Amino acid sequence: MIAELFAVRTQPEQVSEKQGRDLCSVDSEHGRLELVIVHEPGLEVDAVMPWTLDTMKVDECFNRVDLKAQHRHFSSLLKSRGAQVVHVKDLLLEVSHLGEEARRDLFESVWGKEFLATQSLNTLNVEQLITGYSREPLAFDKPPLMNLFFMRDPLFAVPGGWVVIARPHFPIRQVESKLMRAIFRLHPSLKNIKVFDGLADDPDVNIEGGDVLVADAETVLVGVSQRTNERGADRLAEFLFANTPVTRVVKVFIPKQRAFMHLDTLFTFIDRGVVLTMPYFWSKPEVYAEVARRANALNEKMGSDERQDAEDWIVEPPRIELLTKGKNGEFTSKKYKHAMSGLQAEGIIDKALFVCGAEGSWPTPEAHVAKALTEQWNDAANVFCLSPGTVVAYKWCTRTVSHLQDNGIDVIELDGVELMKGRGGARCMTFPLRRSLSLQS
Structure with missing residues (x-):
């Protein structure tokens, strides 16, 4: 049924409310992937x-x-393992x-009524919603969605069959959320999926899907990071507790650095x-502080003013706060x-397992972290x-791939040097809409 609903055609099928609801089902990060949007x-x-x-x-x-x-090869890898891959452009x-x-x-939903009033609808191509609108090179009236x-x-999808519209940190990425909200509202095969867009309309919220991980049907992890603030995590928890089977939300506090922009x-x-x-990220943050000091000393010796804030690792080490659903909408x-x-x-x-x-497998923790930071910069952890037990990972991250394989993980290696330039890995490039129930996987 899924494949039939998303065959490209000029008249998409109008599906029943129940069919629409059943399309969205994500109760874990590891359930067998059935439907994904890229x-x-x-x-x-x-x-x-x-x-x-x-x-x-x-x-x-x-x-x-x-x-x-x-990217096309990446999509083919997903298809080869039985997933239905749907493209935003289609x-x-x-x-x-x-x-x-x-x-x-x-x-109008993406660009606004005022701008559209100055244009002829017949001269616009829907792909311009992604590529941008310009009358000459780089002179964009509506900028391109480079990070889409x-x-x-x-x-992102959460337990209970819901899709949540994010409110990204940077305004240009908020346009991506507007685009996806409009698609889910208008497309006949998606319009009956339950969508929560309350976070997208809260100016004090920042939340992005890279910070949201579904551990199981009752547990969601939310990174408080460079891109997601604590209000975003708390507002999401309020929604989940009131509307979904989720009873636990774990706020995971990580350094607000570009290298760790999201929890994932x-x-x-x-x-x-x-x-x-x-x-050692969670257990010994002082190791990262020491590596930062050594990097700073090397930079200074070589005449560079580049510096890492070593003390942040000591003052604000990674930590978690567990929110548990209580009675009357409250949580502990x-x-x-x-x-x-x-x-x-x-x-x-x-x-x-570790990047x-x-x-303990390296001569010193500092030596391990220095090399891990290099592979992590190219998204070794973003599988x-x-x-x-089956993951897609960048082939370039050789030590991490070998470690996963040595521990029985089936690694599908993606040769993606050009993709890596965007600082996003395989998880970053996917929006899973349906996974098989984790208990049956």
């Missing part, structure tokens, strides 16, 4: 140039041909084929109760100074679970 990058990446890198939130310019080819085209009223609604191929962030850049599930994460709070031990004590995590190998 975006293959296109002309929008051509707006990336050395003088727009910070604005576009990337670190390098792209070769669009190679980028598209690598969803947009199907909405546009519904008629002029739907097209107008789509453009990181589909994890503008929205350093912590992902690879099986039931098994995670891949950074060595329990804090753990040591995050990993707290997750283990609460039965959320049974085992951890670049097991803790994507296709089924229990």
